Amino acid sequence: MGPAGDGQRQQIDGTVQEMEMTTKSKQRVWGLAWVATAILLALAGYAIFFVAPRELTMGNIQRIFYVHVATAWCGFIAFFISFFGCIGYLASRQMEWDWLAVATAEVGLMFTTVVLITGPVWAKPVWGVWWVWDARLTTAFILEMLYIAYLLLRKMVTEPGRRAMISAVFGIFAFLDVPLCYFSIRWWRTLHPAPVIGGGPGSGINPVMWHVFLFGLAGFLALTVILVRDRYRMEALRQKISELAADLEEREESLESKEVTR
Template structure:
């Protein structure tokens, strides 16, 4: 007999599809895409670096929408969506921050530089880590979750700044290579590899997000049950 709290079958199917997509992403990034003439093999980290950034943007946009919905409806479901999206988004943001310096060191000769893109990305990561800390402190106090939701909306302000930074300011970070003007553009095989990797990361995000969302909802139900038992115990003791 299948438990109602068990993960649905479609989720396990999606895990399998995600695994295949990740393997295809590796094949495209490491073998099918041509080697970049200037940077060489190290450029292949580009497919994971950009895909992780885009996926983090998607996660933080979902967090923004869920925080706004929670402030309007005050329904625990939206709070669970918000915190789940933020946690998974921070994971992909961490991947982005790690792969960036690995790529930068052999190309720039340094691990890090405080230009607009890198600095705003680090600020974005710190903002969402701060959101998660604030949300953790408010986990047992629903009235305090309002402050976490408000902070989540505030944190999203930095996301478009990160995206536009290489368009608005002169930075050491490479300019946009897709839809970035006449000087942009990549080999079609590189374009395909990037989007295969991005699709794989999006699928991985959905897998992790849904698992984390189910966990958060069950945690909330358990906390509510404990509160009811505590109130019942107090009533009987009175």
């Protein structure tokens, strides 16, 4: 093995060591973050069931609002960040942006799924039907379809650079669609309750309910952050593995060619 090969090996050993060191100290911090989030969510669950007052007309089923609205906000925030990840990748060609885009898209998709499940559970007793095609419901449904398509597209393109670019373009096209969808269906029909928070005069909720909601929102936001971070890290590790594998292959090939020449 020539000096160039040794240099390469040292460099790789260095990267591996560096990774191990940073993971150890960082993992402790993120482990604590996980525990804190779990406690926060458990407390929020307690508050939702035992602290928040019973809603007058809807009864206990209204308690689903705390989860439904909080996850909807988290999902939307995640998709919004994903949109910026896509723009960031196209502007800079740094893989980190692509990792951010995919991490937030996946987490956002999970939250949207929660929204799409909790919504009908609430709607059946209150509206009398599981589902209606109104503006918010349809937009949420199409949002779910768009990001499933985004993840499918990523699965079907293997080369990382190309995948990052194609999916960034798709991510931008998909996100531009969301307001169009929303307005097209709003003009079509709307049944979903008007926003109770910041929805203009006459809207607003009981202060205890508001605090419980904020508490739940904080829990879900914390969950969003750590899930995105874990997913991002997974993507980074995947990249390192494929780099190492490519390097290994290269070395094996050079060894083989040496044996042939000998």
